[in-house]
Amino acid sequence: MSRHLGGRLAASLAADPDIERVIGVDTVPPPRELRAGLGRTEFVRADIRNPLIAKVIATAKVDTVVHLNITALPRGSAGRASVKEMNVIGTMQLLAACQKSASVQRLVVKSSTAVYGSSSRDPALFTEETEPRALPRSGYAKDAVEVEGYVRGFARRRPDVSVGVLRFTDVIGPGPDSLLLRYLRLPVVPTILGFDPRVQLLHADDALEVLRRATLSDRGGTVNVGGEKVLLLSQLIRRAGRVPVPVPAPGLRIAGQAVRRAGLLDFSHEQLRFLEFGRVVDTTRLRTEFGYTPRFDTVQAFDDVIRSQQLALRIRPALVREAERGVLDVVRTVAAVRGG
Amino acid sequence: MGDARVIPLHGDDGSRRPRPVPAPPPEPARPDPGPIDPELLAGDRPDWERKLAGGLAFLRRRITGDYEVDDFGFDRDLTEHLLAPPFRPLYEKWFRVEATGLQHVPDTGGALVVANHSGTVPLDAVMTTLALLDHHPAHRHLRMLGADLVFRTPGLGALARKSGQTLACNPDAERLLSAGELVGVWPEGFKGIGKPYADRYKLQRFGRGGFVGAALRTRVPIIPCSIVGAEEIYPMIGNARTVARLLGFPYFPITPTFPLLGPLGAVPLPSKWYIEFGEPIDTASLDSDGADDPMLVFNLTDQVRETIQQTLYRLLLQRRSVFR
Numbered sequence: 001m002s003r004h005l006g007g008r009l010a011a012s013l014a015a016d017p018d019i020e021r022v023i024g025v026d027t028v029p030p031p032r033e034l035r036a037g038l039g040r041t042e043f044v045r046a047d048i049r050n051p052l053i054a055k056v057i058a059t060a061k062v063d064t065v066v067h068l069n070i071t072a073l074p075r076g077s078a079g080r081a082s083v084k085e086m087n088v089i090g091t092m093q094l095l096a097a098c099q100k101s102a103s104v105q106r107l108v109v110k111s112s113t114a115v116y117g118s119s120s121r122d123p124a125l126f127t128e129e130t131e132p133r134a135l136p137r138s139g140y141a142k143d144a145v146e147v148e149g150y151v152r153g154f155a156r157r158r159p160d161v162s163v164g165v166l167r168f169t170d171v172i173g174p175g176p177d178s179l180l181l182r183y184l185r186l187p188v189v190p191t192i193l194g195f196d197p198r199v200q201l202l203h204a205d206d207a208l209e210v211l212r213r214a215t216l217s218d219r220g221g222t223v224n225v226g227g228e229k230v231l232l233l234s235q236l237i238r239r240a241g242r243v244p245v246p247v248p249a250p251g252l253r254i255a256g257q258a259v260r261r262a263g264l265l266d267f268s269h270e271q272l273r274f275l276e277f278g279r280v281v282d283t284t285r286l287r288t289e290f291g292y293t294p295r296f297d298t299v300q301a302f303d304d305v306i307r308s309q310q311l312a313l314r315i316r317p318a319l320v321r322e323a324e325r326g327v328l329d330v331v332r333t334v335a336a337v338r339g340g
Numbered sequence: 341m342g343d344a345r346v347i348p349l350h351g352d353d354g355s356r357r358p359r360p361v362p363a364p365p366p367e368p369a370r371p372d373p374g375p376i377d378p379e380l381l382a383g384d385r386p387d388w389e390r391k392l393a394g395g396l397a398f399l400r401r402r403i404t405g406d407y408e409v410d411d412f413g414f415d416r417d418l419t420e421h422l423l424a425p426p427f428r429p430l431y432e433k434w435f436r437v438e439a440t441g442l443q444h445v446p447d448t449g450g451a452l453v454v455a456n457h458s459g460t461v462p463l464d465a466v467m468t469t470l471a472l473l474d475h476h477p478a479h480r481h482l483r484m485l486g487a488d489l490v491f492r493t494p495g496l497g498a499l500a501r502k503s504g505q506t507l508a509c510n511p512d513a514e515r516l517l518s519a520g521e522l523v524g525v526w527p528e529g530f531k532g533i534g535k536p537y538a539d540r541y542k543l544q545r546f547g548r549g550g551f552v553g554a555a556l557r558t559r560v561p562i563i564p565c566s567i568v569g570a571e572e573i574y575p576m577i578g579n580a581r582t583v584a585r586l587l588g589f590p591y592f593p594i595t596p597t598f599p600l601l602g603p604l605g606a607v608p609l610p611s612k613w614y615i616e617f618g619e620p621i622d623t624a625s626l627d628s629d630g631a632d633d634p635m636l637v638f639n640l641t642d643q644v645r646e647t648i649q650q651t652l653y654r655l656l657l658q659r660r661s662v663f664r
Contacts, residue, residue: 120491123511124412130511194494196502198413230411232502238405249494277491280411299408317404324400328393335389 001043002026004176005110005204006068007034009211014039016216023060025053026069048090054097057104064106065098066215067091070147072112072140072179080139080260080268087143088150095154098161108164108214109151113224114141114270115167118197118277127282128167128222139268148222155220162220166210169226169281172301173204174308179271184311189237190255193246197278198230203296203304210292223290224281228297233275240306241313249276398422412512413501414483423503424473430463431470434610435569439471441617444563447478450517451620452555453524454644455565456543456652457532460593463608464570465526469503471615472522483516484524485509485551489590513554524565525551527641534591536579540571541656543649549641556631556640561620564644566651569613572662574598611662614655618647 001010001024011034014022022041024030029045030038046052048069057065070087091109098104116126119134126132136142148165155163170180180199183189202225210225237244247255249272256272287293296304305311398421401407407417431437445451455468469482485508491497506512508525516523526532531544555562578594598605621644623630630636 120497121488121507123509123515124506125511125515127511192494194496194498196413196498198409198411198501230409230413231405232409232413232415235405235407235409238403241404278413315403317406320400320403324396327396331392332389335386 001041001068002028002030002034003068003071004034005171005207005211007031007038008175008204008208009066009068009215010041011037011039012208012212013215014041021060023056023062025056048094049085051093051097053094054100057097057101061103062101063103064108064215065094065104066108066110066211067094068110068211069094070110070112070140070144072114073177073182083140084143087140088146091147091150095150099154099158104158104161106162106164106215106218107151107154108166108211109147110211111148111151111165111167111222112141112144113167113169113200113226113279113281114274115144115148116279116281117141117270118273118279120277122277124198125280125282126224128224128285134273136270139270141268141270162218164214164217164220165222166214167222167224167281168207169200169202169224169279171204171207172201172305173207174305176204181305181311184237184240184242188245189242190252191233191237191244191246192252192272192275193248195249195276196232196234197275198280199233199236199278199298200226200230200280201298201301202226202294203301206292206294206296206301210286210290210294213290213292219290223286224283225286225294226281226283226298227294227301228283229299230278230280231298231302233278236302238315239302240311241315241317242311243314409502412483412504412506412516414481414504415502416481419481419503420473423499424470427466427470428474431467431474434608435467435573435613437467437471437569437613437615439475439615439617441619442471442476444617444620445472445476445480445522446561446620447476447480449520450558450560451522451563452513452517452551452560453482453522453563453565453617454551454648455524455526455567456541456648457526457528458535458540458567459533459570459608460574460576460595461608462526462533463573464567465524467570467613468524468565468567468615480522482524483521484526485513487529508550510550510554513551514558517554517558517560523554527551530590534576534579534593537571537575537577541568541652543645543652546641546645549637552637552640552644553631555623556626556637559624561622561624562640562644563620564618564647564651566616566618566648566655567613568615568652568655568659569611569662572611573608575609609663612659612664614659616651616655618651621647 001007006024006026007030010022010024013019023044024041025044025046025048027045027047029043044056046056069090071083098107113126114136116130116132117134117136121133123130136145151163151165170178172178172180206227207225234244253272260268401417407415409415455464458464465484472480472482481504484505486500486505488507490500491507506516513523527546528544529547535544552562574593574595576593576595580592580594584590584592595605
């Protein structure tokens, strides 16, 4: 809960008078800027990889567990191995604890649309039922697939617990850090030559609202959560005023390995595939059955981030407009002089 | 190992509400000059100036990313202003395409155009798209279904999506058709486009009839489309199978001019083209469960195939020569 989304969810739940008690669990205490809003939230410093979590659930008679700790972002200098350990082993421990607990009635898991992978052979939009042609084989996406597998196993063993799985697209907003923002903040943005993937985004405010509603409802099943509309990666980079550098796929693969070793970014095989084929999901179920339409679509969400100045624009739209005017004026003047 | 210790973060006053994170102050940007005055583009300006302004506006939209693409990656702005224009001379002057039966294509709503495939390079698909975009009264965009090889190929894949194509699979076809789009499919696939010159105008197998299933489920009409002329642009007299296998292509064409004359071989022969859109085959009156009835699907597939084959024979009889 010490990350952006977890902290804000705890804060909004703590503000709800119908909820008796909110307990947040994380390995590090929430940072100062989040702490202010947390209200009556209690905090347990524990690692979900550790059986201590069972004790927390038992002693506090927890009835709803929201599992947000599946992440692509290494914390600090932690490498990929420890992220994977946190994602997969942590989930197993947490589910084991929930299974033992008599009080748990509701489990919400934040997963990712990365479970669909990306390939040239998949339909343009993934529904919750689409069987992906190429399952992710590495990195965060594979963690998410494994986590969902364990969650399905849990749901089978504890049919009395309603389990909601939320598959989020890339969450973006003025607050939280994300892989996409780190990628766009690179001095120049490497893209794959000859490919322009479609990107779908979810605004952090909408992500928060979906999590809050999922926590309070008892609707089971899997839901894709993403904003409407799509942006192409090239368009995203242009809107952010960044400079793309198309690199042939093999070159980027080698560069990716170097970056990964240096621990700057988790530039895995799956992310490279994403940079080739992209991924868009169908959000009909979110809007009709779950009953929530995101307030921001992909374009609005991204513009909101640009407005918040998390990305330094290298090429400003105003400048381009000025240039456009300039060229027109010059040509007109020249034409007028020659004509007159 | 210590006990699970619950640490309250604040006194339990419960009165604190979450405070929104204060937004950073708005950037003290230079005043945006805003879009070009429409008045400046008004009629009294010379024509070249308006064209220049239009071109510059297009360039500005591209640089700032100010355009929309749909869920499939279709970029209307790019297609209309950059991708389609270079093919117009080819359509008007080189192949002198005569498109007939355009009235059979509805102005609005979903419909499935099914056509024969030929010519080694899928120029027939490009010409059909132009026929519908330029010469149909409603200027409809044809959303084509392509093989996954297209989307896997660098450059081509991105271009295909931007020009409105998507993967030939039932979910995509049905999604487009139910959204009221005009969908184009070339069910012969590589078997049709890469067939030897000796087999010209002989329709190949029509896939597995997946396109008929999609039309049945979405209850849209099927419009058979027959294209004459495309077979002769690159007469394929041989197929270098080993080269094709090495490169991962379904075929590697040998024509009288390619690879003999190198890049010159890429110039298509100027055959005279006819594109005829046939009478729509109604599916709305059929049961939508029909898609699950293999016999009905096979029969409809055959009906579409026969219609196209007969039209091809008729058009071939009518034409005076390949090039006139």
